[in-house]
Amino acid sequence: MAEMKATRDGYGEALVELGGVNENIVVLDADLAGSTRTSKFRDAFPDRFFNMGVAEQNLINTAAGLAACGKVAFASSFAIFASGRAWEQVRNTVAAAKLNVKIVSSHGGVSVGPDGLSHQSVEDISIMRTIPNMRVMVPCDYWEAKKAVKAAAAESGPFYIRMGRSKSPVVTSEDDPFEIGVAVVMREGTDVSIIACGIMVEAALRAAEELGETGVSARVIDMHTIKPIDGSAVINAARETGAIVTAEEHSVIGGLGSAVSEIVVGECPVPVKMVGIQDRFGQSGHPDDLMREYGLEAKDIVAAARDVLKRKSKPRYG
């Protein structure tokens, strides 16, 4: 059994490490420092931490002002509030002016659990991805979360990085390489490719294992950067395996599945099936129950893979 750790803990620890080596790092939160784990930075560097209270629009633009004066400004809240409540501030101020603001959210997806739909976010990847200049990352586990945060800090300009609330299996190691915009092939395969992000990467690995037991060779790709997406990894998956399943803890409208499909239809059309939330809001429940309810389990990925494999066997093209 893999070790269980939350991505938000990777964020909090990365911030403390960054704060120790770069005095230009500042962190802002909107009364959720304990939940987003920015409290770790607050306790280590109180002079460089600013609580904005329950005021997300002010949070984003204050970060913008700090960034305009040379700071690397991290701003955090829950995914729905950081992306949704302050979307226009992100769009008109942070992104339009390419300011050095890193919006790192926690509580992405429905695995938030019992707090229910108001505190879950199934649209954030979509609405952040559509903004020019914005880069979007969804790390798959604790180690990748840490690396994504550090990589974003080293790169000038805006980022949106989505973390989760719940502990999730650690599927990468401290030594694995990480580069913004470069997908990681977690498992080689030739019959179908599963392109996943966030905690769905681990589900994809289990699905690939199960498919393997029935003779299907599934490639698993960890697409931690949704924008700029690794187009070559998508094209290679399409060309070499001929069928794609995407898996995300997010709406199928506008998220990873859409981003992958945008590449596939333009470059190398093959059957694509999206595992994700089917145009629904979340609800209260235990995270495991919610993942089942919304079709976000390994068995759903297996079913999707079998479906695209059938379509692949009756090619419409060429």
Added chain:
Amino acid sequence: MKKYSPELINKLTDKARLLRCHVVEMIARAESGHPGGSLSAADMIAALFFHKLRHDPLKPDWADRDRMLFSKGHAAPLWYAALGECGYFPKSEFARLRECGSILQGHPDMLKTPGVNMSSGSLGQGLSIANGMALAGRIDGKDYRVYVLLGDGEIQEGQIWEAAMAAGHYSLDNLCAVLDFNGLQIDGRLQDVMNPEPIPEKWRAFGWNVIEIDGHDMSQILAAYDDAGEVKGMPTIVIGKTVKGKGVSFMEHAIGFHGVAPTEEECKQALEELGCG
């Protein structure tokens, strides 16, 4: 009240007149824009750019400069007039306001215009940004000041009050907001559209030092900025009572000139009234 030399007052009054000339001419040539709110704030802005601000047009990114932000981004022509007059860019650029590819966008864009410290246009965001700049100055131990021009209609935005609360909470005494209180917005009089009064009491309640002045009286304007710099432990807002369209008879108090350009004939008359050579 502090005394300022007649030479200084005359110089700044004439600069304000010159800014108004540029504003009217720029907007008329572009055939779109917002003259009313640029003309109302011209005196308070002239005092900053030609006297109060520590800045260097040759070094627009100078780390120790005072920061000037226009949160009411629709007054961009006034900002451009001041920046051009100071020498941040050639005044020949005025002729390209609002054209495709121009460095002078319809609303301020910090990536395109030297001296524009922050993009704006969507109302309500500038005070939060100014707070961030003031906080950065504090943690860096720098003594620059941050000035932000707010519109009176703009303070209907909820985010303004989030930012007002934060500036009071963090005791940002290196921050000075300037409110262009001209009493009119696009849809009519403030008090009819959505009455934000009593305005001074609101800011005081959020922990601000409030200075109320006639926003066209240069002595009062200079005194307000000087007093603001001496107040410790709290941010200051200078509430300048102004006349929308100030300086052009047919634009004064005229709601219609919030966001409508003067015709060629109107422009000619306006420039004559302002004494633009």
